[in-house]
Amino acid sequence: MKITLSERFQKFIQPRADGCWEFMGAKQGAYGVLSIDGKLNLAHRVAVKLDGRKLPEDMCVRHLCKLKTCVNPAHLQVGTLKENQADRHRDGTSNRKRLWIKPSENLNPDEQANTISNGVATTLLG
Numbered sequence: 180m181k182i183t184l185s186e187r188f189q190k191f192i193q194p195r196a197d198g199c200w201e202f203m204g205a206k207q208g209a210y211g212v213l214s215i216d217g218k219l220n221l222a223h224r225v226a227v228k229l230d231g232r233k234l235p236e237d238m239c240v241r242h243l244c245k246l247k248t249c250v251n252p253a254h255l256q257v258g259t260l261k262e263n264q265a266d267r268h269r270d271g272t273s274n275r276k277r278l279w280i281k282p283s284e285n286l287n288p289d290e291q292a293n294t295i296s297n298g299v300a301t302t303l304l305g
């Protein structure tokens with residue numbers, strides 16, 4: 180019996196406590212990939228197509244969460260390449276070195292206070 184792409188895809192999904200669906204299959208760079216008819220497809224693009232959404236080849240799939248291997252359709256949005264680049268910029272995942280640690284990240288309150296005061300000091304010193 181031949182299993183459908185959707186069934187095959189679901190075998191690789193590991194739901195996480197934070198709501199993300201981590202793709203546990205093969206990876207290419209930071210992203211999950213799935214071989215379909217001998218061709219490698221990005222897992223998050225497959226997720227959007229399986230969700231029944233249109234995905235033209237020249238459009239990107241943007242992750243609304245921070246997990247690059249996430250394939251939860253609710254966390255994926257079809258967008259333009261330009262929007263995708265803006266996301267990377269916002270998330271600090273572009274090639275540029277990160278200068279800031281966001282206070283919202285998993286720091287304990289003391290570290291958070293240090294980070295913020297250091298940030299202010301740096302700003303004041305120009």
Ligand SMILES: [Zn+2]
Nearest residue numbers: 199244249254
């Ligand atoms: Zn997610």
